[in-house]
Amino acid sequence: MTIANRLVFFGCILFTCYCAQKYKQKSVPAEGPSPVAWTAYSALLNYIAYCIAGLVFAVLVTEVGIPGTESVMELVYAGGIALVISGITLLAPRLTIDLKKMMLVVVFLMSTATFSRIEAVDVADFMYQVIIYGAMYFVFSVAYIGALDRMSMATIPKFLTGVPIGIITMFLMYLSFSFFNGVFFGYLF
Numbered sequence: 001m002t003i004a005n006r007l008v009f010f011g012c013i014l015f016t017c018y019c020a021q022k023y024k025q026k027s028v029p030a031e032g033p034s035p036v037a038w039t040a041y042s043a044l045l046n047y048i049a050y051c052i053a054g055l056v057f058a059v060l061v062t063e064v065g066i067p068g069t070e071s072v073m074e075l076v077y078a079g080g081i082a083l084v085i086s087g088i089t090l091l092a093p094r095l096t097i098d099l100k101k102m103m104l105v106v107v108f109l110m111s112t113a114t115f116s117r118i119e120a121v122d123v124a125d126f127m128y129q130v131i132i133y134g135a136m137y138f139v140f141s142v143a144y145i146g147a148l149d150r151m152s153m154a155t156i157p158k159f160l161t162g163v164p165i166g167i168i169t170m171f172l173m174y175l176s177f178s179f180f181n182g183v184f185f186g187y188l189f
Helices: 003-021 035-063 070-089 097-117 123-151 163-177 179-184
Strands: none
Touching (some): 003 035, 003 123, 003 163, 035 070, 035 097, 035 123, 097 123, 123 163
16 A cells, blocks of 8 residues: 555544544433444444445456556546445444445545555455455544544644644554554565
């Protein structure tokens, strides 16, 4: 994954967490799900949609082929398939309008950023990488919303609040989890 793809990936995680963070609990005992539960639920649906879109993309590309300019059409296929599959996941119960909007955008961005960049020899290898990237998105989303919850109690300088601390945290999380690249893909970073 190139640095641009990683930034899109991190942006999707930040977007997922910030959309779910809007639903903070204001009473004790809590009324409704916590931001962590909203993030886990929506990230799981995004993960499922991303994996199904990856499977459809891999089968379509290997069985049907790609007409026209391959680099452009791969992005068109990836984006179109992602929109259709994520549109189906919007039928899941208890989703708010904000989370539905986020889910369409996140699955579309992750699919267009990664599907055309994955170098695989067959559908199984492609799906292996898609499942790993999707799982990484899910784990990072849940871990980051937990970090956001802890950061809400800390005193953070004004210039670092919001997106800057989010990007710094995402890169630190990526570095701490980067050894999985060596385990699963045979390279570091």
